[in-house]
Amino acid sequence: MRVYLAGPDVFLPDPAARAASLKAICAQHGLVGVWPIDSLPDEPPAWRQLGEARRIALCNEAHIRGCDALIANLTPFRGPSADAGTVFELGFMRALGRPVFAWSNTALPFTARTLAFLGRAARADGAAWRDGEGLQVEDFGGADNLMLDGAITASGGVLVCQNVPEAARWSDLSAFARCVAAAARSA
Amino acid sequence: MRVYLAGPDVFLPDPAARAASLKAICAQHGLVGVWPIDSLPDEPPAWRQLGEARRIALCNEAHIRGCDALIANLTPFRGPSADAGTVFELGFMRALGRPVFAWSNTALPFTARTLAFLGRAARADGAAWRDGEGLQVEDFGGADNLMLDGAITASGGVLVCQNVPEAARWSDLSAFARCVAAAARSA
DSSP: OEEEEESGGGGSSOHHHHHHHHHHHHHHTTOEEEOTTSOOTTOOGGGGGSOHHHHHHHHHHHHHHTOSEEEEEOOOOSSSSOOHHHHHHHHHHHHTTOOEEEEESOOSOHHHHHHHHHGGGOEEETTEEEOTTSOBOOOSSOSSOHHHHHHHHHTTOOEEEOOOOGGGTTTOOHHHHHHHHHHHHHO | OEEEEESGGGGSSOHHHHHHHHHHHHHHTTOEEEOTTSOOTTOOGGGGGSOHHHHHHHHHHHHHHTOSEEEEEOOOOSSSSOOHHHHHHHHHHHHTTOOEEEEESOOSOHHHHHHHHHGGGOEEETTEEEOTTSOBOOOSSOSSOHHHHHHHHHTTOOEEEOOOOGGGTTTOOHHHHHHHHHHHHHO
16 A cells, blocks of 8 residues: 655654654555655656746656545644645545545643644634634634644544644654554554 | 636635635636535545544545546645645545645745744854754755645646735635646646
């Protein structure tokens, strides 16, 4: 089973080392991990004429189409939610009807993270919370926006969230390993 | 043409009024706007037994599948990127191969927004910027993560970004109207 490794991990200081770590864990469970910036064997030559960002986007989409499942790193990224590129890819794979798995290095629910992010700007409105601009804070007890949690559950995937020390947010791979094990069992 | 109206607009204080405003602009251009929480005529009875969040997620996915195009409100939401649910839905529709359009009430590029969000935590690393945890800041001149910009372009959609006064971030619909006009012309 080929699994697409979605996540902001590509932005880490040593992305090649990270790719090797993630792929090694996949291999231990009999899965083939596909890293977003792996070369695409059948890349259409025309894509090389595009700007780098457009080319990467098309190659990532092609990699996702070529995988049987997706595992997303939903550790909160510069705000209460996961990285936007990762979330896009989760939605993309969900629409293809294949299983989507996810992991996060925090177990703090989305609502609590959002309220912590808003700080004093959050205000109570009856039973609901709103931000400083009046927009409601989602409060369903999920790990992130309900589209993400809902997609993982409906697709037959698994969401593994666990707390790690703050300094290990981008290095601890134990939740990832549990996620890979769950994906392998489901194959 | 039926267009799915993705955005954090559902969190506004008066979502029904917002839905009416967006649908009216669509109608002026001959399009039918589909609001995420419109009732789903053919909703499977079993979904009513699910928790509310799971049910909404499945209904939204069904609404997207029933539309010919998607228009996303990518105005930055509690961080440098767009709302996670909106981004998920953009990726979902992109995977279906249908055109995705987007609008934002800021014209400030993603990199500049991210650096403003990071503030003093941002640090230069050669030609690149990194956040306080060492993760690189994407710097391709786009409006958001490259998967979003790339999908809009590749799908034949249009991205309309314009600055509005801070107080009008969630009320100004002129960028949305331009986006709807572009979608109507492409139909």
